Amino acid sequence: MGRKSTVLEVRRLCAGYGKRKKYRQVLFDVDLCLDRGEILGLVGESGCGKSTLSKAILGFVPAKSGQIIHHTSRPQMVFQDPFSSLNPGKKIGWILEEPLRMQKDRLPAGERREKAVTMARRVGLDESFLERYPGDLSGGQRQRVSIAISLIQGSELILADEPVSALDVTIQKQIMELMLGLQEELQLSYLFISHDLDVIYQMCDRVMVMQAGRIVEEGEVERVFGAPEHPYTKELLAASL
Amino acid sequence: MLEIEGLSIGFRDVEPPLEVVRDFSLTMEPGEIVGVVGESGSGKTMTALALMGLLKSRARITSGRMMFEGRDLLTLSRKGWEEVRGKEISMIFQEPMTSLDPLLTIGRQMEESLRLHTDLDRRERKRRVLDMMEQVGLPQPEKLYGCYPHQLSGGMRQRVMIGAALITNTRLMVADEPTTALDVTIQAQILALLKKMNQEHGTAILFISHDLRVIRSICSRVVVMYRGEAVEMGSVEEVLSSPQADHTKQLIAAIPDRENRLRGGKERS
Numbered sequence: 115m116g117r118k119s120t121v122l123e124v125r126r127l128c129a130g131y132g133k134r135k136k137y138r139q140v141l142f143d144v145d146l147c148l149d150r151g152e153i154l155g156l157v158g159e160s161g162c163g164k165s166t167l168s169k170a171i172l173g174f175v176p177a178k179s180g181q182i183i184h185h186t187s188r189p190q191m192v193f194q195d196p197f198s199s200l201n202p203g204k205k206i207g208w209i210l211e212e213p214l215r216m217q218k219d220r221l222p223a224g225e226r227r228e229k230a231v232t233m234a235r236r237v238g239l240d241e242s243f244l245e246r247y248p249g250d251l252s253g254g255q256r257q258r259v260s261i262a263i264s265l266i267q268g269s270e271l272i273l274a275d276e277p278v279s280a281l282d283v284t285i286q287k288q289i290m291e292l293m294l295g296l297q298e299e300l301q302l303s304y305l306f307i308s309h310d311l312d313v314i315y316q317m318c319d320r321v322m323v324m325q326a327g328r329i330v331e332e333g334e335v336e337r338v339f340g341a342p343e344h345p346y347t348k349e350l351l352a353a354s355l
Numbered sequence: 356m357l358e359i360e361g362l363s364i365g366f367r368d369v370e371p372p373l374e375v376v377r378d379f380s381l382t383m384e385p386g387e388i389v390g391v392v393g394e395s396g397s398g399k400t401m402t403a404l405a406l407m408g409l410l411k412s413r414a415r416i417t418s419g420r421m422m423f424e425g426r427d428l429l430t431l432s433r434k435g436w437e438e439v440r441g442k443e444i445s446m447i448f449q450e451p452m453t454s455l456d457p458l459l460t461i462g463r464q465m466e467e468s469l470r471l472h473t474d475l476d477r478r479e480r481k482r483r484v485l486d487m488m489e490q491v492g493l494p495q496p497e498k499l500y501g502c503y504p505h506q507l508s509g510g511m512r513q514r515v516m517i518g519a520a521l522i523t524n525t526r527l528m529v530a531d532e533p534t535t536a537l538d539v540t541i542q543a544q545i546l547a548l549l550k551k552m553n554q555e556h557g558t559a560i561l562f563i564s565h566d567l568r569v570i571r572s573i574c575s576r577v578v579v580m581y582r583g584e585a586v587e588m589g590s591v592e593e594v595l596s597s598p599q600a601d602h603t604k605q606l607i608a609a610i611p612d613r614e615n616r617l618r619g620g621k622e623r624s
Contacts, residue, residue: 153618159538160509253395282394282565283609290617309538312568312611317618339613353543355568 127180155318190264196256207244362419393580462500510541
């Protein structure tokens with residue numbers, strides 16, 4: 115219902131990298147509004163600024179101008195490569211508990227463990243996985259762990275940056291189904307970044323098309339795919355197989 | 356043209372010995388584009404490397420036969436392979452960033468096969484390279500000739516790879532996920548280029564991909580690999596419309612197409 119259920123707002127955001135003369139602006143006047151329980155897709159080609167936008171939302175890239183307003187606490191991120199985003203020297207249980215260990219009012223060890231077990235089960239991994247190392251897991255299993263980590267502190271907003279792009283199609287589908295199931299169950303909101311139009315179509319309610327740091331088109335998935343308006347959206351759709 | 360029969364590849368230095376490709380057979384006609392599809396670890400790339408005589412020393416061909424234009428590839432000496440590889444069979448890879456030498460100019464890399472396999476002089480080689488650059492759609496050939504790989508985009512690097520692979524009028528090109536690292540619009544361009552080169556030069560292409568959507572768009576026949584075995588083979592149309600093997604069915608069901616949307620018309624507040 116309008117503003118009240120909004121979890122994230124971005125207004126006229128400009129951001130980029132480098133200092134002074136070397137400054138290179140990547141994002142130009144980006145507007146974004148994400149509602150509770152909504153899955154918003156962000157599609158565009160490599161280098162267009164998709165990942166920079168998600169990093170700016172989390173504060174890893176400073177905004178030059180514009181506003182980012184969070185209406186939830188602890189937004190979390192899920193990355194493309196489940197091989198490089200998990201500490202290879204620690205057991206899955208330790209990795210899952212890490213966000214809880216970092217919290218100010220730390221939970222006692224027993225409760226942390228309990229939460230880790232529950233979360234692992236929720237993403238389809240049984241308790242035995244907590245004793246394993248990331249190297250023992252397949253790509254799909256690791257991505258399940260990444261999702262569990264992102265949710266363990268009760269986050270309601272997940273920024274997922276190409277979360278299924280490195281996975282085989284059959285695993286890709288399982289992870290998409292898992293993310294949709296969790297979304298429904300926990301009323302999560304996703305900003306779902308992908309270069310794959312078909313994946314966006316399957317997963318999202320709305321989609322924003324980004325080109326060279328600007329949002330060139332935005333709308334309900336069915337409308338954008340069925341009747342694209344911007345030439346760039348048309349080009350993307352024509353190129354997809 | 357190409358006949359692979361009962362090919363098995365294994366690692367014998369592990370216990371128990373590991374077979375990564377089992378009893379793989381495939382025939383290819385001149386000018387054909389055949390796809391090999393399968394998930395990571397299914398044996399696609401091992402098969403391709405075997406076909407190029409490029410298997411790492413730990414991997415061994417344990418049984419089978421590979422005939423290429425009447426020659427038995429498995430009995431080729433190192434010298435014999437050098438005659439075939441790059442001249443009659445060439446390969447392009449997924450990552451054009453790592454498969455080009457960062458220290459050599461584009462022109463130098465594209466003429467490599469001509470230096471090895473022909474006795475053309477420098478001027479003639481350069482003329483052929485510039486001509487090939489034009490054919491693969493590289494802009495301003497004269498200028499690009501002296502550029503280095505890092506100065507080119509991913510799509511342009513892949514064009515360089517394709518040009519380099521075809522410059523000796525290769526009969527068979529093995530393309531291992533050649534568009535997987537590219538953006539969709541670039542992917543479409545590269546696929547169109549491969550089709551064009553296939554039609555104009557009659558180069559047969561063995562096209563390896565994990566993506567059935569890509570296979571569907573470029574191949575006439577397809578082999579589905581699963582855990583080292585070819586579980587299904589046939590025309591792309593047939594295999595996609597009436598798959599027989601369970602794994603093929605799974606692969607097709609998992610294609611993220613625009614008909615079965617996972618996110619049903621969810622009501623939003």
